[in-house]
Amino acid sequence: MNLRYIVPLIAVILLFLISYLGAQVSGLQYLLGVVVPYLAIITFVLGFAYRVINWSRSPVPFSIPTTGGQQKSLPWIQHSKFDSPANGWQIVVRMALEIFTFRSLFRNTRMKLTQGGRLSYQLEIFLWVGALAFHYAFLVVLIRHLRFFTEPVPFFVQLVENVDSFFRVEIIYPAFKFGVPGVYLSGFVLLAAVSYLFFRRLFVRQVKYISIASDYFPLFLIFGIALSGILMRYFAKIDVTAAKELTLGLITFRPNIPEGVSAIFFVHVFLVSIFIAYFPFSKLMHLGGVFLSPTRNMPTDTRARRHVNPWNYPVPVHTYDEYEDEFREKMVEVGLPVEKMPEPAAAKTPASEPEQAEEKE
Amino acid sequence: MADETPKPEELIQIDHRPPKTDWMDVPVDIRKGMYCYASNPKSVEYLGLPNARQWNPLDEDWQLPENWQEIIHEGFKERLEKFRSFRVFMDICVRCGACADKCHYFIGTGDPKNMPVLRAELLRSVYRNDFTRMGKILGKINGARPMSLDVLKEWWYYLFQCSECRRCSVFCPYGIDTAEITIMGRELLNLLGLNIDWIATPVANCYRTGNHLGIQPHAFKDMLDFFVEDIEEITGVQVDCNINKKGADILFITPSGDVFADPGTYTAMGYLMLFHYLKEKYGLDVTWSTYGSEGGNFGFFTSHETMKRLNSKMYAEAKRLGVKWILGGECGHMWRVINQYMDTMNGPTDFLEEPVSPITGTKFENARSNRMVHIAEFVADLIKHGKLELDPSRNDHLKVTFHDSCNPSRGMGIFDEPRYVIESVCNHFYEMPANTIRENTFCCGSGAGLNAGENMELRLTGGLPRANAVKHVHEKHGVNMLACICAIDRAALPPLMEYWVPEVDVTGLHEMVANALIMPGENERSTDLRGEDIPGREVVEEESDIESEEQADEK
Ligand code: HEM
Ligand code: SF4
Ligand code: SF4
Numbered sequence: 001m002n003l004r005y006i007v008p009l010i011a012v013i014l015l016f017l018i019s020y021l022g023a024q025v026s027g028l029q030y031l032l033g034v035v036v037p038y039l040a041i042i043t044f045v046l047g048f049a050y051r052v053i054n055w056s057r058s059p060v061p062f063s064i065p066t067t068g069g070q071q072k073s074l075p076w077i078q079h080s081k082f083d084s085p086a087n088g089w090q091i092v093v094r095m096a097l098e099i100f101t102f103r104s105l106f107r108n109t110r111m112k113l114t115q116g117g118r119l120s121y122q123l124e125i126f127l128w129v130g131a132l133a134f135h136y137a138f139l140v141v142l143i144r145h146l147r148f149f150t151e152p153v154p155f156f157v158q159l160v161e162n163v164d165s166f167f168r169v170e171i172i173y174p175a176f177k178f179g180v181p182g183v184y185l186s187g188f189v190l191l192a193a194v195s196y197l198f199f200r201r202l203f204v205r206q207v208k209y210i211s212i213a214s215d216y217f218p219l220f221l222i223f224g225i226a227l228s229g230i231l232m233r234y235f236a237k238i239d240v241t242a243a244k245e246l247t248l249g250l251i252t253f254r255p256n257i258p259e260g261v262s263a264i265f266f267v268h269v270f271l272v273s274i275f276i277a278y279f280p281f282s283k284l285m286h287l288g289g290v291f292l293s294p295t296r297n298m299p300t301d302t303r304a305r306r307h308v309n310p311w312n313y314p315v316p317v318h319t320y321d322e323y324e325d326e327f328r329e330k331m332v333e334v335g336l337p338v339e340k341m342p343e344p345a346a347a348k349t350p351a352s353e354p355e356q357a358e359e360k361e
Numbered sequence: 362m363a364d365e366t367p368k369p370e371e372l373i374q375i376d377h378r379p380p381k382t383d384w385m386d387v388p389v390d391i392r393k394g395m396y397c398y399a400s401n402p403k404s405v406e407y408l409g410l411p412n413a414r415q416w417n418p419l420d421e422d423w424q425l426p427e428n429w430q431e432i433i434h435e436g437f438k439e440r441l442e443k444f445r446s447f448r449v450f451m452d453i454c455v456r457c458g459a460c461a462d463k464c465h466y467f468i469g470t471g472d473p474k475n476m477p478v479l480r481a482e483l484l485r486s487v488y489r490n491d492f493t494r495m496g497k498i499l500g501k502i503n504g505a506r507p508m509s510l511d512v513l514k515e516w517w518y519y520l521f522q523c524s525e526c527r528r529c530s531v532f533c534p535y536g537i538d539t540a541e542i543t544i545m546g547r548e549l550l551n552l553l554g555l556n557i558d559w560i561a562t563p564v565a566n567c568y569r570t571g572n573h574l575g576i577q578p579h580a581f582k583d584m585l586d587f588f589v590e591d592i593e594e595i596t597g598v599q600v601d602c603n604i605n606k607k608g609a610d611i612l613f614i615t616p617s618g619d620v621f622a623d624p625g626t627y628t629a630m631g632y633l634m635l636f637h638y639l640k641e642k643y644g645l646d647v648t649w650s651t652y653g654s655e656g657g658n659f660g661f662f663t664s665h666e667t668m669k670r671l672n673s674k675m676y677a678e679a680k681r682l683g684v685k686w687i688l689g690g691e692c693g694h695m696w697r698v699i700n701q702y703m704d705t706m707n708g709p710t711d712f713l714e715e716p717v718s719p720i721t722g723t724k725f726e727n728a729r730s731n732r733m734v735h736i737a738e739f740v741a742d743l744i745k746h747g748k749l750e751l752d753p754s755r756n757d758h759l760k761v762t763f764h765d766s767c768n769p770s771r772g773m774g775i776f777d778e779p780r781y782v783i784e785s786v787c788n789h790f791y792e793m794p795a796n797t798i799r800e801n802t803f804c805c806g807s808g809a810g811l812n813a814g815e816n817m818e819l820r821l822t823g824g825l826p827r828a829n830a831v832k833h834v835h836e837k838h839g840v841n842m843l844a845c846i847c848a849i850d851r852a853a854l855p856p857l858m859e860y861w862v863p864e865v866d867v868t869g870l871h872e873m874v875a876n877a878l879i880m881p882g883e884n885e886r887s888t889d890l891r892g893e894d895i896p897g898r899e900v901v902e903e904e905s906d907i908e909s910e911e912q913a914d915e916k
Contacts, residue, residue, distance in 0.1 A: 003502045051452075058445040061665075064701055066530045066538060067774030068800045073727045073738055076745060077777045083800070084774040086727075098534070104459075105534040109796055111462040117373040119468065119829045121796040127459060131534075207458040209379040210478050212504035214495065215456050281495055286535055289453035294446045295527075295536035300774060303728040306704045311443060315666050316409065317673045318568050320652050320681055326569075327651075330579040336651065337605050 005202070008217035012224050015274055016267060023266035032266045033246055034255040040273035047280025052288050063307040066295040086301040095297055099290060102132055130200070134193035138222075140164055140186035141229075148247040187233070191226045194219055214282055221275050228268040238262045365394060366817050369861060372825075377462070379473040385486070385506055387474075389515040391418050394818030395470075397521060397811065400561035405554055407565040408667065412554025418517065423510070429553050430508050434491055436549045441492070447545050450537045451488045454478060460529040460539070465804045466522050469822030474519050477529035477539035483516055484546055517555050520546040522819060524808030525662070525694075526767035531800055543809075548664040556663060560810035563659045567671050571654040572617035578605075578651035584620050585649065588630045595892065597884035600637035602649065605682070609648035610719065612679045615690025615736075616657040616848035619869070625851040627890040628869030632690060634878060635740070635871060638749070641881050643720045647688065653678035656695040657848065661702075662810040669706040672698060675733070676707050686716040687733040691869055693808065693847035696735065697772035704731035721746040735769075737778040737846060737870060744785045750879040755886065756787035758896045759842040759873070762834050763792070764827065764854065765802035766847035774800075779846050779870055786877040791838040797830040805845075807853035820853065821860050828861035835862055843867050 022028040069080025085091040097103040110124035143160045147153045164184045198219045201211045232238045243265055245258040279285070291297065299305070321339070324331070328342045366372075380387065396418055405413035416424050426432065441448045460477040462468060467475040474480060482504060489496025489505035496505030506512065523543040530538035550556070563573035570577050576584070585602050593599045603609055615632065619625030639645040653674045660667035679687050689699055704710070713732040716725040723742045725734045743749050763783060769775045776799050784790050797803050806824025834840040843854060843865050854867045876889045887900040 007502055055445060055449055055452075058442055058448045060445045061443060062702055062705055064446065064538070064541065064772075066527055066536055066771050066800075068531055068771070069774060070776045071727065071774030073725075073775070073778060074723065074742055074745070077741075077781070080774070098536075102534055104532055104536065105457075107532055107801075108459050109463075109532075111377075111468055113373075113375060113377070113468075117369075117829075118833075119826055121794075127457065131457070204458065205378055206461045206473070206476065207456070209384060209473055210456045210458060210461070210476070210482065212456070213499060213502045214504075281493075283453060283455050286453040286455055289449045290535045292445060292449050293453075293536040294449075295530050295538045295541075301727065302701050303699075303704065303731040303733065304726060306708050306730045309705050312706065315670045315673070317670055317677070320674075320677060323569075323571065323652050327578050330577060331651070334579040334582050336578055336582055337607065 002208075004211060004213050005216040008213050008220055011217065012220040012271075015221075015271060016224055016228075019267045019270035020263055022270075023263035029257050029261075029266065032270050033257050033261070034250065036273045037250060037269060038255075040277040043277040044279055047277075048285075048288065051280050051285050052292075055289065055292050059310045060294050060298070061309040061311060062294075063298040063302045064294050065298040065300050065302075067300050071300060084300045086299055086304075088299070091297060091299060095291065098296060102128055102135075105131060126196075127200070130193055130196045133189050134197060137186045137190035137193060141184075141190060141226075144184065144186070148244050149251045151248060183234075187226055187230050191223065191230065194223050194226065198223070218275070218278070218282065218284060221271060221278070225268065225271045225275060228264055228271060232262075232264050232268060236262060236264050238265050366821065366860075372818070372822060375469065375471040375822075377467075377471045384473060384479060384482075385501060388511060389518050391514065391518050393815075395522065395816055396518060396819075397557035397559045397813045397816050400554065400556040400558045404558070404561040404565035405556065408561075408568060408670075410554065410556075410561075410663075410667075411552055414554065416554075418514075423514075423553075423555070425510075425513075425553050429513075432552050433487075433508055433513070433549055436552045437488065437491065440545050440548065444541075444545065446538070446541050450481070450542055451485055451492075453535050454481065454485070454537055455534075456482075457534065459532050459534065460537070463529050463532050464523075464539075465526070465528070465806060465826045466524075466819070466823045469806070469825040470522075470819075472522075474515070475522060477523075480519055480523055481537070481539050481542045483512070483519055484542055487512065513550075513553075513555075516546055517550055520550065521557055521811065522823075524767065524804045524806070524811055524823065526804040526808055527771040528767065528801070528804070531771060544661075544665075547662065551664050551667075557810065557813070559813035560659045560662045563810075564663055564667060564671065567655050567659065571650075571652045571674065573655055573657060573659060574617050574621050576617060576621070576654065578654075581617075581620065581651045581654050585629075585633070588626065588633055591890075592630055592634060595888055595890060596634070596880055596886060598634075598637070598880045598882055600633050601640065602633055602636075603647065604649045605651055606646070606648035607682050609646040609682060609684055611645070611647045612653070612682055612684040612687045613647050613649055613690065614653050614656045614675055614678075614687060616692045616695060617655050618657070618848040618852055619690065620654075622852060624855065624867055624872070624891070625848050625869060627872040627875075628691060628848075628851065630890050631869065631871030631873075631875030632736075634875040634880060638878060638880055639720065639743075643748070645719055648682060648684070650678045650682065652681075656690055656692045658695060658698045659810055661694055661698050665702075665706075668698060668702065672703055673707050675699075675703065676710060676712075679710075680712045685714040686728075687713070688736055688739060689733050690736050691846040691848065691871065693766035693768040693849055695768075695848075696775070697768035699731065699733050700773040703733070718742055720748050735773075735775060735778070737775060737782055740871075740874060741778040741781045744782060749874075751786055751874075751877045752879055753786050753788050753877050755876050755889070755895055755898075756873055757789070759787055759868075760789045760791065760838060760840045761787050761842045761844050761868075761873070762831060762840045763790070763798070764805070764831075764843055764845040764850060765798050766845055766850055767802060767804050767808055769846060770800055770802050775846075776800075779844075782870055782874060783844060786873045791834050791840055793830040793834050797826065803827040803830065805847075805850050805853040806857060808849060812849055812853045817856070821857060824853070824857040825861065827854075828857050831858065831865055832862045835865055841865055844870055844873065846870050 067084045069083030072079040072086040081090045082093045085094045105128045108124045109121040112120050146157045239260045242258045242260045249255045402413040486506045525540035527540045566575035567573050619629040636647040660671040710732045715729045803826040806820045858865045
């Protein structure tokens with residue numbers, strides 16, 4: 001039994017049950033539908049800001065980009081602009097490629113050792129596909145949810161919805177079409193991708209070995225959120241107007257709990273609230289951190305432009321004069337130039353000497 | 362060393378499946394062949410670093426200061442506050458595992474704690490416990506654990522099984538650089554005097570004598586004079602060699618390893634021949650320095666402060682000698698330090714000029730602030746402008762492949778300059794498979810101060826991916842020479858090749874350049890710089906035999 005995923009699994013199930021049962025009690029509905037979401041948002045905003053400020057408070061003493069391609073050097077040598085960016089806009093492109101296409105992850109390979117002792121490194125694209133599917137599905141779902149917080153619904157939300165549900169007709173969902181406005185692909189992709197990421201952690205031994213509770217928890221939570229959403233939409237068929245009344249109330253600071261909001265909706269909102277509140281204190285902060293990663297967001301023109309370290313401090317050094325004082329006689333003997341000619345009798349002995357080198361290098 | 366090291370057939374039996382036991386419950390086993398000896402107290406003391414004492418990693422008691430836990434905690438905190446990299450990297454890893462099988466030490470040993478992510482977790486677990494609430498509350502199931510002597514030993518063992526090569530950082534979606542975490546971890550260990558001697562003593566030597574090997578100025582001059590004699594024997598040309606010359610145009614700094622041991626020495630001879638050629642033809646005056654007789658910087662493997670202390674000599678010496686700019690020889694970590702740290706630490710360099718090649722007029726725009734040019738850039742430019750007379754057919758017996766050294770690759774991005782030079786000086790060049798070169802290159806297995814003798818098994822396993830790729834091109838194209846632009850490589854790769862691919866030898870770039878270089882007034886060359894006959898050009902007289910025997914004796 002591996003507590004590292006059992007504990008988060010139980011935690012998410014408990015959260016599910018608590019909110020489901022709580023929603024039956026009318027007094028608790030206000031807590032679940034209004035107080036908790038507000039608290040969650042406040043935690044998120046403050047927590048996120050705190051984390052980012054905390055990161056930014058630590059300076060970047062050295063410019064340490066990982067050069068993933070040819071440096072900018074001689075004019076006739078092709079510079080790899082986006083893997084070894086030498087100026088601002090090239091960095092912007094590098095970062096954009098990381099953030100929108102997960103470029104580094106795309107490089108992923110899988111090492112194999114054959115019986116004959118031969119190593120090979122094949123392209124391993126599944127993690128990239130899974131991660132990309134997961135994040136874009138998440139993004140689309142997020143944008144679609146703006147519908148619940150805006151009146152009238154902005155055109156880009158409409159647009160995303162249209163694209164997202166575009167696939168409906170072709171795909172084999174006739175059974176779902178009873179009165180449902182459309183099947184959104186994103187929700188199912190999200191569910192599938194989260195499942196993939198989870199099973200990967202469970203079955204790829206190396207990944208399982210490194211995974212901890214806070215790797216499983218967000219996956220279960222997102223699974224729970226997506227599942228409750230899909231249940232609401234396609235099966236429980238909740239009163240969407242009432243739901244929107246509630247969410248609009250939240251966003252306009254006139255919170256109220258309308259009649260006819262079903263329990264599963266409270267579950268959904270509650271799990272989302274937990275997710276939002278948990279966000280700033282977890283690895284999900286990679287959302288912010290990736291922008292601050294010095295191996296990616298620093299320029300590679302480190303010899304052309306001096307990077308300043310705010311805490312650069314003087315250090316003890318062994319000066320040339322000290323060096324010559326110790327070796328002057330020997331230098332003069334072999335004809336090496338010196339700054340000061342030795343005075344005949346003033347032979348010096350250094351205070352302490354390190355062990356004479358054995359053969360190093 | 363050799364008698365205890367397992368055979369290749371044994372070492373290749375690698376199991377990459379992690380054990381069933383939770384990694385926190387697997388106690389560290391400090392194994393012979395995998396670790397380097399502890400720092401010599403005299404060296405630690407000479408530098409004024411903490412807790413100099415005799416100690417042995419195999420002992421139960423590491424003789425730590427009473428309050429060592431507090432020192433680590435405070436040191437950790439200080440570094441989180443000083444380095445955004447450290448703080449962000451501690452926080453944002455999602456444990457996706459993309460980096461896991463990218464580390465040559467994991468590939469070669471199968472030890473899961475050599476997966477970069479787990480190497481980082483060794484520190485991160487303590488970070489969670491000491492600096493995050495979530496970690497403190499949830500404890501072990503959330504990957505947190507308090508600092509203890511066993512944890513410290515685990516840090517020491519695995520942080521000295523990381524060559525700070527940055528290969529993992531190429532693949533991480535957030536650019537998390539485990540090398541950076543190792544650098545921080547080693548700084549923390551040094552606060553308790555837990556260095557290895559292969560780093561501590563070269564650092565002390567370098568501080569005192571100007572180079573890692575502790576070569577004193579007169580001996581350094583002897584060694585160069587010796588090369589001058591060798592060159593005269595082979596080419597008939599007596600080259601001059603400036604040392605500590607004030608008013609020279611350019612100061613040349615390169616790792617002392619190349620002055621000291623084969624096959625690096627041939628590259629050192631190559632430099633001398635090149636500089637002589639440039640002097641004769643174009644009047645360029647290059648000087649070596651004894652005070653700055655080390656390009657490498659093992660301080661980098663100790664702490665940022667120690668790195669700065671050693672690096673300061675480069676600019677100080679350039680200023681004292683009044684040169685225009687600095688030319689740097691072939692080296693790996695030396696160039697990471699020069700490229701990403703030097704100007705920041707010890708600049709600005711207003712006493713130097715923006716580097717311009719006086720021969721071609723090329724401005725080295727990319728080095729206009731720190732004013733130090735890589736010799737491969739410099740020579741590529743000379744060749745491009747047709748300023749070197751070359752006979753690449755003298756290297757026709759070589760089938761060459763090129764090993765990108767980690768630091769110039771992922772900390773600088775110098776890929777095409779050395780390739781251009783190689784293709785100009787030899788006719789048979791073959792690349793290793795794409796996943797093993799350029800930014801994907803594999804470490805020699807001995808970087809970051811791990812090229813000692815006592816950890817040979819670590820070096821051979823860590824070097825396996827590199828050797829495996831060399832073997833591939835050896836079998837496919839008959840490659841017999843592995844070229845590199847790193848002095849540590851020239852020390853580390855020969856035993857690696859001998860072990861895994863004995864048919865392949867190791868060379869520096871400028872050894873091949875010098876072999877192809879047609880010196881003014883030279884004799885017909887029948888041997889290369891190693892004193893070995895160039896096939897098809899052997900002189901049949903006995904004289905050449907005697908010459909090469911002499912050469913062999915000297916080595
Ligand atoms: C709203 C913003 C984001 C959220 C909620 C989010 C959430 C997550 C979650 C929950 C995982 C864990 C998957 C797992 O445990 O296996 C994950 C992984 C990942 N995220 Fe994000 N993320 C966000 C933004 C980003 C951004 C901007 C990037 C761009 C670099 C990114 C790149 C990744 C990658 C590459 C993974 C690895 C896939 C994996 O772990 O299996 N994420 N993200
Ligand atoms: S690739 Fe990066 S995010 Fe993924 S496990 Fe490795 S260090 Fe963590
Ligand atoms: S820096 Fe290199 S040696 Fe260190 S963990 Fe990463 S891949 Fe391994």
